[in-house]
Amino acid sequence: MSVQTASLPVATQPQKQRFRVRPSRIVLNVVLAAVAIFWLVPSIGIAIISLRPNSAFEQSGWWTVFTAPAQLTFHNYQQLFSAGFKPGGVLDALTTSIAVTVPVTILVTVISSLTAYSLVFGRWRGRTAVFLLIVAMLVLPLQMALIPVASLYKIFDNSTGLHLFGSVIGTIVFHVAFGLPFGIFLMRNFYSGIPHDLLEAGRIDGAGEWTLFRKVVMPIGIPALASLAIFQFIWVWNDLLVALIFLSGNPHQTLTLFLYGQVRALSSNYWVISTGAMISIVIPLIVFFAFQRYFVRGVLAGAVK
């Protein structure tokens, strides 16, 4: 049963009983808290480094902040943001990351969803073969395709005079191509669970394929779509390798490239890296919390059935 119904009897019990906690539960909670803190230590460390002056980094560890909290300052952030949207600055990198990630996420979810609809509910021959081919593509390592696709882009650029290689659009195309197999796989499996009767009822009600997709199948698929959107967003947001190759020569860099640029210097700019890392965490966190309720609802919906 769902969490809701399970918690009902507890709520109706007298006040006294509500606070009686079993010892095993205390131990469990302590262990869980310990694991959670342990897991968070690196992030907390980076957050604190970004809030300390650069000079302090070379003199003492970040944990000293707990005894001397006066050293905390927003100076690093001010300095990074002061560059404005000029190429090479953190705000430009943030914009470029968004310019790559958002279109990729939208394209992958929409195309995956449409393809999955056709694979599950379409009436054409060879659907299974096409699906198996797509599953086979999941096995293909992205790293193997980097150089061949880069050469392909060059050939395309030379013959058309366009500049796909080194452009944001070229990067988006590559990410979409490599995001689709998983997206289609996920959505196809989810849509397979939708009874065909539902679509037939829709057809009799007067819906064409497009209406069926938009009004019947898509709304039911929202939990899966939300999961796919979250995964896809985080993968592309955190990508360094693809951006390194396909954005090479472009003055606009993604956040990962921006941070990587700071590491390469003889002595790394830890204050820039820590501050940039904190900025790069914010957007995925917003996305995650925005979609989280669909995500959780999706998990529950499967459990109750």
Add this chain to the structure above:
Amino acid sequence: MAGVVLDDLTKRYDGGALAVDKLNLDIKDGEFVCLVGPSGCGKTTALRMIAGLEEISSGQVRIGDRVVNNLPPRDRDIAMVFQSYALYPHMSVRDNMAFGLQLRKTPKADIDKAVVEAARILDLERFLDRKPGQLSGGQRQRVALGRAIVREPAVFLMDEPLSNLDAKLRVQTRAEIARMHTRLEATMIYVTHDQVEAMTMGDRIAVINEGVLQQAGTPKDLYELPQNRFVAGFIGSPSMNFIDLKVSQDGGAVRLTGEGAEMRPDDTESALLRDLGLDTVAVGFRPEHLDVAPLSGPGLSVTVVVDVVEFLGNDELIHGSSAGRDVVAIINADNTLAVGESVTLSAPPRRLHLFNPTTGLRITKDGPPADGVAHLVSTG
């Protein structure tokens, strides 16, 4: 409102399997017709061809005066109720019912009126803003009925709508559908495997087996004059008993004997059997037409050893065996029969059904049908 005509309707799957074979049926405007038959007999396939959900291999479907073979479901002016309800899980009851009208661009005020009216008829007013997941099975099926009603279609198609309901709800919803039919005076085609459902609801019943229409007629016709052994065995509960009897002529009189039973035909039957010159005849008789009494005059008598006695209150259901053949009888509970007892049961001539043991067709004084199709003509 419109009638439906099925003309040599055939469905052959890609693999070559024949699901529906030359189905002919003339359903009149406002008629309630049940398609009944065992699982996999092709009744649902036939319904889906009428709905436009299944391609027609050959033959014709006409709704009103239009041939609809190549029309998509939405242009056929039909509504369908599914066994699985097929409600849109993400929409409220109201939206589920309104969806079809919204797609037809009906003005909003009209949609609201139609939905509220349907909800009132089906007692769903309190649930209009709930999602299907928050309703019981019976309520869900009523929503599915409501979704069909609001569209005011020419023809209602129902595919085993009661199969997922428990016994009590099934009886309730059955009455609901019957009321709906009287009220709307709409043409309804109702698929079921349950002959009791078909008998109680249908103006006319079409019995289908292995893709072939066996007989179409009123419930009374099917019960009293089954045209072949399949229909005889399928309609009625418990089902009809059959015994194979050898035909012999003793002077002028025709005698049928065998398997612990004896039949003395009346004059018309005697003449008929003499003309046909069959060696054996399959005799069918319904459990409820048997009596604990020796035979006086024409009729059938069969001696059985009682295996099981089921007490039904007013009646008793007797399972017996006669020369290895099972015989079921429903007799008055005053006849206290014990297990192991031997008893002679009898049935009068007008309650006996004679069938050709090889073709399975009914033996009547009009003679057996010339081909396999003649007896399929509606008797209603």
